[in-house]
Amino acid sequence: MKTYIRLFTPALALLLLTAAVLPAMPPTRGGGGAPQRGGGGGGGATRSSARPNVNQPSGNRGGNASNNRASNANTNRNNNSNTNVNRNNNTNVNRNTNVNVDRNVNVNTHGNYYGGGGYYGGGCCYHSGIGVGGAVAVAAAATATAVVVGSMVNTLPPSCTVVMANGVTYQQCGSTYYQPQFVGGSTSYMVVNSPY
Amino acid sequence: MKRNIGYTIAALLLATGLSAPLPAQDKAPEAMNALNYMGTYLRTLKDFQVEAVVTTEDVLTDGQKVQFGSKTNILAQLPSKLRVSVEGEQKSRLFLYDGSTFTLYARRVGYYATVPAPDTIGKLIDVVSEKYDIQIPLLDLFLWGGPKAGADEITSADDIGPGVVEGVTCEHYAFRQPGLDWQVWIQLGDHPLPRKLVLTTTTDEARPQHTSVLTWNLAPSYSEDAFVFDPPADAHKIVFAEVKDASAGN
Numbered sequence: 106m107k108t109y110i111r112l113f114t115p116a117l118a119l120l121l122l123t124a125a126v127l128p129a130m131p132p133t134r135g136g137g138g139a140p141q142r143g144g145g146g147g148g149g150a151t152r153s154s155a156r157p158n159v160n161q162p163s164g165n166r167g168g169n170a171s172n173n174r175a176s177n178a179n180t181n182r183n184n185n186s187n188t189n190v191n192r193n194n195n196t197n198v199n200r201n202t203n204v205n206v207d208r209n210v211n212v213n214t215h216g217n218y219y220g221g222g223g224y225y226g227g228g229c230c231y232h233s234g235i236g237v238g239g240a241v242a243v244a245a246a247a248t249a250t251a252v253v254v255g256s257m258v259n260t261l262p263p264s265c266t267v268v269m270a271n272g273v274t275y276q277q278c279g280s281t282y283y284q285p286q287f288v289g290g291s292t293s294y295m296v297v298n299s300p301y
Numbered sequence: 302m303k304r305n306i307g308y309t310i311a312a313l314l315l316a317t318g319l320s321a322p323l324p325a326q327d328k329a330p331e332a333m334n335a336l337n338y339m340g341t342y343l344r345t346l347k348d349f350q351v352e353a354v355v356t357t358e359d360v361l362t363d364g365q366k367v368q369f370g371s372k373t374n375i376l377a378q379l380p381s382k383l384r385v386s387v388e389g390e391q392k393s394r395l396f397l398y399d400g401s402t403f404t405l406y407a408r409r410v411g412y413y414a415t416v417p418a419p420d421t422i423g424k425l426i427d428v429v430s431e432k433y434d435i436q437i438p439l440l441d442l443f444l445w446g447g448p449k450a451g452a453d454e455i456t457s458a459d460d461i462g463p464g465v466v467e468g469v470t471c472e473h474y475a476f477r478q479p480g481l482d483w484q485v486w487i488q489l490g491d492h493p494l495p496r497k498l499v500l501t502t503t504t505d506e507a508r509p510q511h512t513s514v515l516t517w518n519l520a521p522s523y524s525e526d527a528f529v530f531d532p533p534a535d536a537h538k539i540v541f542a543e544v545k546d547a548s549a550g551n
Contacts, residue, residue, distance in 0.1 A: 152360050152361065152505070153504070153507070154359045154502075157511045158440050158441050158500075159481065160440065160441050160445065161426065161440055161441075163436065267537055285537070285539045286414075286540050287412070287414050287433065287435070289433070292410055292412055293542070
């Protein structure tokens with residue numbers, strides 16, 4: 106029975122993901138903005154990072170810019186230690202270290218079941234664009250999000266479009282506008298009033 | 302044992318009524334000299350290319366550490382041109398500086414931002430850190446041997462002994478300073494280049510580590526275009542968030 110489940114769960118997850126992602130994925134660069142964090146930078150669940158330089162203390166980190174990220178912009182970091190190494194006892198520890206309750210765009214439902222085992226570490230980023238996107242699509246359907254002008258997020262809701270106003274790039278997601286910015290070398294999005 | 306001696310000296314100083322003693326320091330002169338020698342040599346380089354294989358660690362809120370890998374490629378023409386490409390598991394970045402403007406390009410998301418820049422790499426390092434909280438990767442290579450090198454910070458220096466990095470014979474040194482223990486493997490001979498760096502952050506009890514293994518090319522061939530940003534058609538211009546005063550709150 107366990108074998109049966111193990112065989113089919115990944116396929117099922119893939120189906121779910123595909124179904125969720127296809128309509129939700131924005132056209133080309135239309136938006137979505139693959140959530141990119143870290144490189145060192147992790148999601149909001151990171152309490153510290155290794156200092157990368159001898160001669161320049163990471164003085165500003167932990168200062169304002171980082172605080173913004175820590176307090177408002179919660180990226181899911183899913184460290185999935187799915188130990189499915191041919192053992193009878195499946196240890197599937199899906200630990201969402203940081204679930205942004207206020208803004209369900211980051212809630213990750215199935216996106217973390219990646220590759221049906223194996224370690225998919227290091228959080229949200231690059232390839233998880235698909236996984237997170239899928240999760241976002243699932244979550245967003247059931248959620249009305251309240252966005253506060255001036256708040257920062259690390260990922261955009263689905264179906265955004267790039268718009269230009271006054272030579273600056275914005276992402277329009279429904280009736281909400283986000284201004285992408287480099288915050289300490291990572292991309293974040295500030296909720297802004299309509300630039301028009 | 303070192304510590305005991307330090308305390309003894311401190312006690313003696315106090316007992317003799319001298320002013321408050323400095324914290325115990327134990328700096329092997331050969332280690333400090335090697336650092337100076339490396340820095341002085343680095344400052345003679347006019348242009349170079351370095352490829353760095355980097356691993357770094359983050360500490361999660363519960364103390365668990367996670368590691369990330371990246372590859373950094375630096376092309377520098379002193380004093381005022383720099384190209385740094387970072388290809389990481391999580392992000393891909395291009396830092397470009399042509400002596401008058403600085404651009405950061407996030408390739409995967411297709412965003413870039415450009416700002417006017419000062420006229421040397423040294424000043425650029427300061428400005429982007431102070432204004433935008435951006436650290437130029439491997440900035441130490443540009444600061445050692447110059448006025449911004451924080452040799453005063455060092456409280457302990459040791460010569461660990463011979464080492465080999467990627468087949469290159471080196472001498473291995475270890476230093477301590479507030480918040481940071483660090484090690485450097487310096488190539489032996491007339492080209493005392495740093496070949497490996499290990500930085501251990503000591504302000505977090507989990508002690509996350511940042512390691513760089515460097516491969517040097519002291520005769521790079523390149524075009525001046527390498528330092529100029531030519532935005533791809535699908536790239537979107539964005540802004541740098543400026544660091545606000547700490548007093549501004551949040």
